[in-house]
Each structure stands twice: as structure tokens, then as C-alpha cells.
Amino acid sequence: MTSSTPLKNTMIQGWGRYNGIVAPVSYPNSINSERKNSNSQLKTYRGRGRSYGDASLPAAGHTCINTQYLDKFISFDRKTGQLTAEPGVTLEKILQVIIPAGWFLPVTPGTMQASLGGAVASNVHGKNHHQVGSIENFIRELEVILPDGTPKTCSRETFPELFNTTVGGYGLTGLISRVSIQLQPLETGYINETRFTASSLEKLLQLFDEYDKHYPYSVAWMDTSAGGSSMGRGMLICGRHAALTELPPETSNTPLATSWPRRWNVPVNFPSGVLNYHTLKLMNTAFFHKQKSENGLIPLVPFFYPLDAIGNWNRVYGKRGFLQYQMSLPDKSGDNGLEACLEFITSNKLGSFVTVLKRCGDDTIALPFCKKGFTLAMDIPYWNIETLKKLDALDELVIKHSGRVYLTKDARLSPEAFRAMYPEYQEWISQVHQFNPERIISSSLAERLKLWKL
Amino acid sequence: METVAVFGSTSGIAQAVVEEFLRRGRKVILCARDPAALERQAGDLKARFGFDVPVFVWDALDFSGHSDSIRKLTGQYEISGIFIAAGIMPSQEECEKDWETARLLMDTNLTGPVLLINAFIPYFSARNGGFISCISSVAGDRGRRSNFIYGASKGGLSVYLEGLRSSLASGRVLVQDVRCGPVRTAMTAQMDKLPLAVLPEQAARVIVKGIERKKELLYVPFFWRYIMAVIKMIPIKIFKKINL
Numbered sequence: 001m002t003s004s005t006p007l008k009n010t011m012i013q014g015w016g017r018y019n020g021i022v023a024p025v026s027y028p029n030s031i032n033s034e035r036k037n038s039n040s041q042l043k044t045y046r047g048r049g050r051s052y053g054d055a056s057l058p059a060a061g062h063t064c065i066n067t068q069y070l071d072k073f074i075s076f077d078r079k080t081g082q083l084t085a086e087p088g089v090t091l092e093k094i095l096q097v098i099i100p101a102g103w104f105l106p107v108t109p110g111t112m113q114a115s116l117g118g119a120v121a122s123n124v125h126g127k128n129h130h131q132v133g134s135i136e137n138f139i140r141e142l143e144v145i146l147p148d149g150t151p152k153t154c155s156r157e158t159f160p161e162l163f164n165t166t167v168g169g170y171g172l173t174g175l176i177s178r179v180s181i182q183l184q185p186l187e188t189g190y191i192n193e194t195r196f197t198a199s200s201l202e203k204l205l206q207l208f209d210e211y212d213k214h215y216p217y218s219v220a221w222m223d224t225s226a227g228g229s230s231m232g233r234g235m236l237i238c239g240r241h242a243a244l245t246e247l248p249p250e251t252s253n254t255p256l257a258t259s260w261p262r263r264w265n266v267p268v269n270f271p272s273g274v275l276n277y278h279t280l281k282l283m284n285t286a287f288f289h290k291q292k293s294e295n296g297l298i299p300l301v302p303f304f305y306p307l308d309a310i311g312n313w314n315r316v317y318g319k320r321g322f323l324q325y326q327m328s329l330p331d332k333s334g335d336n337g338l339e340a341c342l343e344f345i346t347s348n349k350l351g352s353f354v355t356v357l358k359r360c361g362d363d364t365i366a367l368p369f370c371k372k373g374f375t376l377a378m379d380i381p382y383w384n385i386e387t388l389k390k391l392d393a394l395d396e397l398v399i400k401h402s403g404r405v406y407l408t409k410d411a412r413l414s415p416e417a418f419r420a421m422y423p424e425y426q427e428w429i430s431q432v433h434q435f436n437p438e439r440i441i442s443s444s445l446a447e448r449l450k451l452w453k454l
Numbered sequence: 455m456e457t458v459a460v461f462g463s464t465s466g467i468a469q470a471v472v473e474e475f476l477r478r479g480r481k482v483i484l485c486a487r488d489p490a491a492l493e494r495q496a497g498d499l500k501a502r503f504g505f506d507v508p509v510f511v512w513d514a515l516d517f518s519g520h521s522d523s524i525r526k527l528t529g530q531y532e533i534s535g536i537f538i539a540a541g542i543m544p545s546q547e548e549c550e551k552d553w554e555t556a557r558l559l560m561d562t563n564l565t566g567p568v569l570l571i572n573a574f575i576p577y578f579s580a581r582n583g584g585f586i587s588c589i590s591s592v593a594g595d596r597g598r599r600s601n602f603i604y605g606a607s608k609g610g611l612s613v614y615l616e617g618l619r620s621s622l623a624s625g626r627v628l629v630q631d632v633r634c635g636p637v638r639t640a641m642t643a644q645m646d647k648l649p650l651a652v653l654p655e656q657a658a659r660v661i662v663k664g665i666e667r668k669k670e671l672l673y674v675p676f677f678w679r680y681i682m683a684v685i686k687m688i689p690i691k692i693f694k695k696i697n698l
Contacts, residue, residue, distance in 0.1 A: 008645075084501075
């Protein structure tokens with residue numbers, strides 16, 4: 001189609017709707033045209049915009065290149081579970097194809113609405129990180145179109161510098177134009193889930209010690225509104241893929257059938273203030289008391305993607321939006337980092353609705369987030385400037401305990417705190433510079449953290 | 455094996471229609487102008503559905519080539535129906551400024567499809583069955599200030615289909631006019647206001663169901679029938695002043 005039509009300026013926001021920027025957006029329709037595109041137009045790549053902060057928001061003066069129409073599958077070998085696809089495909093679309101064929105994602109984040117390219121750029125991790133690590137371990141090959149228009153293939157063996165810099169590299173090396181991943185075989189569409197409750201942090205950590213290694217999937221939900229002796233109370237949810245023999249007779253004929261819950265949408269923004277500290281405390285307490293230890297079969301989709309059942313759930317936080325804070329704290333003997341952070345969170349009333357604690361292993365990419373230890377993720381309805389100050393103080397505490405914050409969730413980290421958290425930064429950014437020397441590609445995140453200033 | 459030929463298969467709505475046909479067990483052949491785009495589409499369908507989907511290079515603007523294309527297609531496949539989705543939508547402003555853009559719009563949206571269908575008439579008359587379904591638009595129901603050149607191409611197409619339907623009325627060929635409201639695709643991605651827009655998947659379900667139920671005039675979605683009925687009733691003296 002002849003198009004000299006100027007690009008429309010649109011308001012683009014992060015999922016938390018805390019950051020926003022108005023910028024022109026382009027929707028390329030074919031990877032081939034991007035392969036030959038060596039124009040020096042300043043750009044930022046964006047998948048489905050599920051990062052909470054500004055990782056996929058264009059930098060000022062940049063055009064947002066939205067990959068949602070670069071969403072074709074390239075190949076899927078049903079015998080070996082090797083899948084290759086364009087970056088704009090959502091994980092949901094992938095699951096709809098692979099599950100009936102007896103395959104599953106080896107690593108999946110908590111939403112299937114993320115794009116495949118975005119999943120690579122964020123080096124997503126899931127409930128099985130403690131056993132298999134992040135998606136980096138399952139990417140067989142990438143094609144990256146560098147800012148000068150040259151497509152380059154890379155993997156851990158071929159051109160590893162590009163691979164390690166691009167995975168978890170927030171789209172700053174080029175357009176991730178093709179992703180090949182190795183899937184894991186799937187016997188049934190169900191997970192065998194077991195839940196354990198704990199009335200305090202100590203008890204919760206004991207549960208982790210006891211059960212974590214026996215299950216491929218484990219995650220704990222914590223009540224961060226509870227303080228004192230109840231601090232850290234929560235529930236450990238463990239899961240493993242259900243075998244064919246475990247299915248009740250009525251489902252064993254179609255073992256791979258899994259329910260795709262009919263999504264209902266939050267149609268409008270909730271007025272701000274509906275969710276406040278008191279309602280939060282009430283909900284957390286009610287939810288905690290409602291839980292009992294139990295186990296049973298649960299379909300894949302509700303186990304891995306509980307929030308996706310509610311479309312546009314970010315609207316319950318109203319126009320003001322919310323912040324997400326996810327930290328990674330490494331295991332260090334004698335270190336009570338997790339306890340210290342939790343004490344800070346509860347005593348400063350930084351409680352959130354959905355707080356998740358998980359054991360994790362080490363990421364090996366150039367800019368890694370997960371370190372062997374724990375990761376704690378919380379959402380914080382943004383109330384006022386006090387909240388931001390408290391988070392800055394929390395940053396200092398995290399740094400003190402050698403931890404770091406996940407950039408995919410982050411919307412307000414300072415450049416100084418970032419550098420303190422990521423000692424690998426210098427090396428990573430100089431590699432990025434090799435591929436993107438003119439800084440044709442940038443992002444709001446890169447600008448905020450002053451990534452280009454060494 | 456009965457096969458549906460989809461012309462302009464790589465366009466937004468057609469992609470979804472192809473998938474809907476495949477999901478319902480029909481065989482499809484993809485016809486479009488760009489061989490690379492065709493391969494990309496076929497590769498995607500193969501990965502997702504697990505079988506090969508044939509492709510055929512065809513250009514709406516290759517007027518003299520239509521008979522030849524049809525001969526090749528019907529020689530190789532048992533074409534049970536055709537779905538035509540070729541169309542472009544440059545802005546009204548562009549068309550007014552540049553006559554070549556306006557002409558391209560007319561050729562692609564009106565002349566091309568009409569000549570293609572004309573060339574198919576002998577085949578469908580002889581077969582006396584199947585369907586000829588073509589994407590038109592609610593924009594063709596009435597000439598509106600904001601989009602009347604595009605509207606003219608689609609309005610003309612709808613009139614052609616109406617007459618064709620009458621001329622084939624003694625037989626059993628379905629001639630279907632698919633009048634789409636706004637659909638969110640790459641073609642409309644830059645548009646600000648897309649009132650009541652639907653996704654290609656939603657449009658495709660309506661279209662394919664409509665073909666199976668042998669509906670002759672489809673509005674996608676259904677409520678546009680009533681909206682356009684009202685718009686068509688507005689008297690000229692008032693309508694010409696409205697900024698629609």
C-alpha cells in the first residue's frame with residue numbers, strides 16, 4: 001500500500017500505566033522490509049507492551065516500531081518440539097498451537113499476552129526457574145536485525161556476544177526478528193498442584209527448603225500487609241505436570257484438552273482510591289484465611305496464567321496506575337536480606353495485593369537479573385511521592401544485600417542505584433555499543449537509567 | 455478435493471478468513487501478488503495446522519491475466535468457491551491530491567475484482583454451485599465526505615455483485631456481498647477513530663458462517679445493517695452538511 005501517510009502520534013504506556021509518552025507508532029507488516037531497512041530513523045521496538053515500566057516506551061524523539069503484525073510462525077517440528085517464529089507472536093498463540101500437539105513452553109512468565117520477542121528481550125523466568133533457569137537456556141537461535149539493517153544469526157555457540165547481549169537486553173541491540181526455541185514435551189493439559197500454608201516467614205522458608213526441590217514449579221504468595229509475628233505469612237504453591245494415569249477417566253480420552261477460560265474484561269478504569277491500603281489489608285487477610293492446604297488437578301492455563309483471565313486487569317488500579325517492584329536477593333550465608341526487606345516493606349506499609357516469592361538460580365546472560373537465591377515481586381498502587389521515596393530507600397536496602405531490581409517491572413529506579421545493582425553493566429553496555437554505535441535504537445528505560453553514559 | 459480460492463489472501467481480513475476456513479475443514483489456496491508474503495503465510499499455516507497450503511501468484515491489477523489465472527487454478531483444483539479480499543485504502547486526501555493514487559484505488563478495489571469475477575462467471579455457471587464472496591464496505595452504502603473515493607470503489611463493487619446475483623439467480627451459485635465495518639488490521643493501524651471496530655478473527659467468523667448459511671448480503675458485524683439503514687435515510691439537504 002502506498003504510504004506516505006504520516007505516522008499517527010499515540011499515547012503509549014507501560015502496563016502499570018505509571019509511565020506514558022506520546023510518540024509516532026509504525027506497524028511494519030513484513031520482516032523482509034525491516035531486513036532491508038537501514039534508515040537512520042531513531043527507533044524503539046515494542047512487542048505487546050506487557051512490561052510494567054518504560055522498557056518498551058519510545059525514548060523522546062524516537063518512533064515506536066510495534067511488532068504486532070510481525071506475528072507469523074516460521075516452522076514447528078511436532079516431533080522434536082523445535083519452534084521458530086517471528087517476534088510479534090504472543091505466547092498465547094504459541095500455546096494454542098503447541099499444547100494440542102503435545103508440547104509446552106519450557107519457561108513461561110505469568111502472562112501469555114507477552115510477545116515472543118519481548119520474552120527474549122526480558123529474558124523471562126517462570127515458576128520453574130529454580131530448576132531450569134530463564135528462557136535463555138531454551139533459545140536455540142536468534143536472528144537480530146542490527147540498526148544498520150544487517151540481519152545476524154546468533155546463538156550461544158555462534159556469535160555469542162550478540163546472543164548474550166540481546167537476550168535480556170531490552171531490545172537495544174536491534175530488532176529480534178526470528179526466535180527458535182526448544183519446547184518441552186507435554187503429556188496432559190493438567191498440573192498436579194499442592195498448596196502449603198505458612199503462618200510466618202520462617203515457616204514459609206522451611207516449606208521452601210522441604211518441598212521446592214521436589215517440584216518443577218513452585219511459587220509462594222505472601223501477605224505483605226501482615227506485620228509482627230505474622231510477617232511473611234503465605235502459601236507455597238507447588239506443581240508438576242500431571243501424567244496420563246492421573247487423569248480421571250472422563251478426561252483421559254482428550255488428555256491434552258485444556259480450558260481456555262473465557263476472558264472477561266475490566267471495561268473502564270476503577271476510580272482511584274477504590275484500592276487503598278485498608279482494602280488491600282482486608283483482601284490479603286481474607287484471602288489468607290480462606291486458603292487451606294490442599295492438592296488437586298488444575299488445568300494449565302489457570303495454573304500458569306491466573307491474571308490473564310481478567311483482560312485489562314491493570315485498570316483496577318485506576319488512571320493513576322501502579323508500580324511493580326521485583327527484587328532478586330542472592331543467598332549469602334548469615335545474610336538476612338529477605339527478612340530485612342520484608343520488615344521494611346511491612347513497617348512502611350508498602351503492602352501490595354499480589355506479592356510473589358520464589359527461589360531462583362543464576363542467569364548467565366550479559367545483564368542477568370536472577371541470582372541464586374530468592375526473588376520477591378510486588379505491585380504497589382502508586383499513591384504519592386512518599387511511595388517513591390520509600391522505594392528509593394528499599395533500593396538502598398536491596399543494594400546493601402547485593403540484590404537487584406528487575407528492569408521489566410521497573411519504572412522509577414535511579415541511574416545510580418542501577419549501576420550499584422548491576423556491576424555487569426559496563427561490560428554489557430560496551431557490547432551493546434558495538435552493535436548500536438549510533439544509538440539509533442534507544443528506549444525510555446535506557447534514557448531514564450542514562451545507559452548511554454558510562 | 456474441493457478448494458476455496460482466497461484472492462488477496464495476505465491482507466488482514468483474508469488471513470483470518472483463511473484460518474477460519476481451515477479450522478472448519480475446508481481446503482484453501484492462497485492467491486496474492488507477493489511470492490515472499492505468500493510463502494510467509496503458507497509457512498505460518500503449515501506450522502500451526504500441520505499441513506501444506508498451496509499458493510498461487512495473482513495480481514488484481516493484471517487485468518489481461520485473469521482468464522489465464524482462472525484456467526490454471528480450475529485446471530489444477532476443484533474450486534468450490536472464491537473469496538476476494540483485494541483492496542487498498544489510501545486516505546481521501548492522498549487520492550484528491552494525486553490522481554495516480556485515486557486510479558490505483560479504483561483499479562485495485564473495483565476494476566480488478568470485477569474483471570476477475572467476470573472471468574469466473576462461465577466456470578461457476580457451468581458448475582452451478584459454490585460461492586462468489588467479495589469484501590465490500592459500509593463506506594459504499596453512501597458517499598460520505600471523509601472517504602468517498604474509497605466509498606465509490608466499494609459502492610460500485612456492491613452494485614456489480616447485486617446485478618450478478620440477479621443474473622445467476624436461476625442457478626445455485628451464492629453471490630455474497632460482505633459489507634465490513636471498520637476492522638483492526640495493518641491497513642487501518644494508523645487510523646485514530648475506528649468506531650465499533652472489530653478484530654479480523656471476529657470478522658472472519660461472521661463471514662465464514664455467512665457463507666455456510668448462504669447469506670447473500672452480510673454486514674460485519676450485523677449491527678452495521680441498521681446503522682447504515684438510518685444513514686441512508688438522511689435527506690440529501692441535511693446529509694451534505696454533516697461531517698461524517
